[in-house]
Amino acid sequence: MAANNRISEVVIRRLPLYYRHLESLEKSGVTRISSAELGEQIGLTASQIRQDINFFGAFGQQGYGYNVRELKTHLAGILGLDRGYHMIVVGVGNIGRAILNYQSFYDRGFRIQALFDANPALHGTRLRGIPVAPADTLEAYLSKHAVDIGVICTPREFAQQTADILVAGGVRAIWNFAPVQISVPPQIPINHVHLTDSLLVLSYKLAHSEQAALPSEEDF
Amino acid sequence: MAANNRISEVVIRRLPLYYRHLESLEKSGVTRISSAELGEQIGLTASQIRQDINFFGAFGQQGYGYNVRELKTHLAGILGLDRGYHMIVVGVGNIGRAILNYQSFYDRGFRIQALFDANPALHGTRLRGIPVAPADTLEAYLSKHAVDIGVICTPREFAQQTADILVAGGVRAIWNFAPVQISVPPQIPINHVHLTDSLLVLSYKLAHSEQAALPSEEDF
Known part of the structure; x- marks a missing residue:
């Protein structure tokens, strides 16, 4: 208990x-x-x-x-769904764009307000109406906006430095999709999405499905 | 126990x-x-x-x-990682492409062998060297290949029918990214990836972080 x-x-x-x-x-x-x-x-x-x-x-x-x-x-x-959250996404490759497409996040009060990417070809373009800003303007953005959740969808080698900038800029929680362990101060909640883990659980079930069928369960 | x-x-x-x-x-x-x-x-x-x-x-x-x-x-x-798996991806939008980019799946023996999409503009193109076939050739493919894992990345309205085709075609396990509940026979292992759930857990931690800091833990 x-x-x-x-x-x-x-x-x-x-x-x-x-x-x-x-x-x-x-x-x-x-x-x-x-x-x-x-x-x-x-x-x-x-x-x-x-x-x-x-x-x-x-x-x-x-x-x-x-x-x-x-x-x-x-x-x-x-669950804290009665308040509304200011969310930003750093890295708008496939995962970043997939997140942007989740209408159900929006419906539950998670509002993506800004997008950042290192790729100059994307700067000034809009995705779902939200402009993509250069990654190096992230600090300046954070100095002007109170952000609740920072979503990290960068390549793995930029994930930790992105987290550092987000935390230093006052972001209250991190949602990390980069396939690498990143560290944040203990008071900052962080969720790591490891798609690999989900696949390994499926692999386990598959490997054992002939011996004893496991129930199909919700996995994150 | x-x-x-x-x-x-x-x-x-x-x-x-x-x-x-x-x-x-x-x-x-x-x-x-x-x-x-x-x-x-x-x-x-x-x-x-x-x-x-x-x-x-x-x-x-x-x-x-x-x-x-x-x-x-x-x-x-x-975990069943010592055997190698034949995997196919149905739907190569953002999520499908993100999965295709996970090198670590490949390194662990999960080999994506075929891609399917309903969008004619993609037919005949290649993503990471793998040709994109029309969605309506899925059944024919399954009649010729033994597939271990079918990854569903279609829009939600096509998820169930895709699952039905995969199961009828002998696919042994389903990895579902469509944000909808789908049913498969009990002997077929299935993992649903609900990104929403991960975000709600983060929201919970954020809402409660001022009262009592929760440890940052691995989430799927």
Whole structure:
């Protein structure tokens, strides 16, 4: 059991899954759901669901289940989706552009406000209406704008220096797609997206699928 | 505790982290490491490390630690990295191209052999030397080639039908990047990459970072 202010990473990582699922239930017109039903739909036990949700305050009533919209709104607050974030992307190669295309980020309050790239051919062009600025103007931009999330999509050799500039410029969190370990001060939250890890998990399942079929589960 | 043939998803998802870390230790010339050191370096407790690794057979000796190369090779076998995989990518937009650019997949035996896209302007062109074939030739390709992993990078509205064609054509595992839930038979391993989930976890950490700083952890 984690203390209330120190929720385990495993629980945190299940929150988006709950959130997305409640969102789609709400869209389908479902207003109430039991922990047993919710568990069955997303591949967890009812008691796991109840325990996870209890971490974040009492919800649902024995025998009545959860109010879908209420729980979704509550989780949105816990996930910090009720505030809106100023996001910038450094490096607009394929990964950077893919991120720019995720409409669902925008819908959830993550607003990409500026793009940076080292490639002069891109400077002055716009992607999805956002101008691409030279990478060496990043510091100047940060001195004028309060940025919540810096997305690093540079080649690996520029990732650490980009992180350093972002942190020095007051960026509050880092989302790193460069396939390299980067260091930031402990108070700056960082998520590394390692596509390799996802592929290795799939490889594991494939290698073991003939012995014992694993359930198909959500992976990040 | 999971039975030996039914390792928990949480442990499976830590394996790539161990594997990548051992790989980089080996490159730096480290030959032996204790569970305490390994734990400190990747943010887990020594006992968690020992427990995870024990799931896959006895390794290391009390007081002597692990032989880095041996453990790495052992994990490579468990992850199925000792066999080589025939991979195809359906949809070569930004995400598809980003995957194509991951040299580390190739180095680990994941060989992208064919690309498919619905866009006629791309047909006959080559990306990283691999020709882009029309999406409607996918079935014919599958009737002639044994494909291990099908990577779905299509727009969401084509994801399910692509999965159906892949499964009917004998593809053994699916890696889905389309932001939509798709169904495959239970014996087919599938990994969904939900970038949204990673961003929501980051948002959570950001929202809570002023109350209690969470450690920066590896996320998929």
